[in-house]
Amino acid sequence: MEKHLKLGKKNVYSGKIALLLAVGLGLTLTGCGEGGSDQNTKTPRKETQNTMNSETVQPPVAKKIPHTMEIHGDVRTDNYYWMRDDERKAPEVLAYLNAENSYTTAKMKHTEAFQEKLFDEMTGRLKKDDSSVPYQKNGYWYYSNFSGDQEYPVYARRTGSMDGEEQVILDANKLAEGHEFFSLGGMAVSSDTTLLGYATDVLSRRLYKIEFKNLGTGEKLADILVDTTGTIVWANDNKTVFYIRKDPQTLLGYQVFRHKLGTDQADDVLVYEEKDTTFYTGLGKTRDDSVIYIYHSHTSKKGASVIDANKPDSAFKLFHPIEDGHEYSFAKLGNEYYIRTNWQAKNFRLMKVDATQTTDKSKWRDVVPHRNGVFLSDFELFTNHLVVREKEEGLTRLRVMDLAGGKDRDLAFDDPAFSASIGYNPEIDTDKMRVNYSSLTTPSTVYEYDLKDGSRAILKQDEVLGDFNPANYASERLFIEARDGTKVPVSLVYRKELFKQDGVNPLYQYAYGSYGHTIEPRFDSSRLTLLDRGFVYAIAHIRGGQMLGRGWYEDGKLYNKMNTFTDFIDATKGLVAQKYGAKDKIFAVGGSAGGLLMGAVVNMAPELYRGVGAHVPFVDVLTTMLDTSIPLTTNEYDEWGNPNETDYYEYMKTYSPYDNVTRQDYPNMLVTTGLHDSQVQYFEPAKWVAKLRDYKTDNNRLLFHVNMEAGHGGASGRYKRYKDKALEFAFFFDLLGIME
Incomplete structure (x- = not known):
């Protein structure tokens, strides 16, 4: 559930069709009396004449079919379990999702022109004809470029120098033709530079098909490898490739195969199978092209197996035995390996060893010692x-x-x-x-x-493009004290002439806080759309990431997970106290595991937020982590805990957003998902929204948008993804009365 984000177009039935489907299938589209509000109160918002229809439309109310689950003597009842459809074909489920989409469309109808303006504004900042920085490898300069309104890049190379003749090696726009969704996975050129392997996904389930082409003739080879992770590694004989096959149910890549060009996939040789479902499996090749490795990745232990890239038929051998609590990775230089390791080094150190002695840690020598x-x-x-x-x-x-x-x-x-x-x-x-x-x-x-x-x-x-001038903006880095005395770093940016530290600016607060993933303070041109309308943008570097080192991660996982949520809440309170944002204009956003963060925060401190964006949110923690048939469950026990164990179950139940929805006021909320999401299944947010509609005691907006063509990453393509941003920004701006 390494959980990351978004929306679409072709997914919304007309309101009438959705209504007929829903009624015919026993769904109720009335009740709940939900309307917009100017504050986080029950006071209905005054609307102009052209928004009257959006104010009177009623939200879908899903039927309840009690589903009982019992473990450790604890009984939970899930009234919306019926929404799970692994085939994604059940008419009843699709009708409900389309009814939600129709409701969102109706409620946001009065902002459609504004959404288009926001979309044009954000995409207008992008240089249409743009190229990557070329890099040199094996006598060629490789690069990619965008042209005009094309959604996908064209990949090309030139011989010798950038003055050489251009050779297009892959045009992703042609591959994407006829597909609502398209993703290019791995792409690898053979060692002799004559062949290209490339992987594509047109469903957004991250099950990639690998194909090959001759770069000299442009001819496509007959070889097709299906149900892969999309990673391609060439052996040095230029006819052997290694790839990882996925379990089609759990979507876990667990089998490494060796394929010889010109043979059928059914004849491929299984060279490694990961039988421990708590591990991820990866593939790579050292930069000197001499060694191919299989990477074995677990939350708390990591290692690798290697072969000589010149001997693809040989057996993989462990670089060093895998040990509980030990994580290592390596790079090769000449006859030595340099190893990044946490062996007796919580924050990692760098060591080196002769290539013949990797299995013996006593031979490893410090290059960069550990520092606390x-x-x-x-x-x-x-x-x-x-x-x-x-x-x-x-x-x-x-x-x-x-x-x-x-x-x-x-x-x-x-x-x-x-x-x-x-x-x-x-x-x-x-x-x-x-x-x-x-x-x-x-x-x-x-x-x-x-x-x-x-x-x-x-x-x-x-x-x-446009009138952007970096001198118009300022960034800050500060520390806010959490309730346990821990100092939480926060990165801020705002437009200088629109910001006064007097507590009047709206504030957009973003965070992730899981898997040790650090949200770096990077530039995002779409963010200017917020800043130029007076928003302060804040990234809260909460525990669960690794902004302050390995301990920062460990203090936000397993039995320390609650720190992630309280850090975010305390960061909000600190920013308001220091007058970086108006207390009634705070907006919180997170996606995937950051969506879990949003779910926990709105249960714990709903009064702090005017609006919340929860994208592809991982909110049904207990049910998902108890179900080994769901993708990315067992290999994340060391991140969240294994709820089959009583203590973990009881702790996870204290924060699981779906299990902690209660009868209280909630902020205005926009929830998004993708029907084909392989990381966080669509039914998690669908059930959560249904339960929120039943429990919440306010008249604030609760909108749910399902991209019926996409998955975890949202809409594909260079421009289409900005439709998602436009919807979210318009949702927030509308709550503040900003319509231009």
């Missing part, structure tokens, strides 16, 4: 240099170390809150390194650093 206050998050190797990415007090540092024993150097950055990461550097034998940089006021930038002297050059900075 510094989190070592990543590293990159070059022939003469080592670069490590570290976080100290939540700020990123890229440190360049001369492998010949020269002086260390920190790369310089400019903003108070920023994101800096090691870019794509496919070649090892170079003294140049690419770095991806962004801040809340600085558009995404690719720098090239000289590792010898630390000088830098901008290779590309995303162009923001």
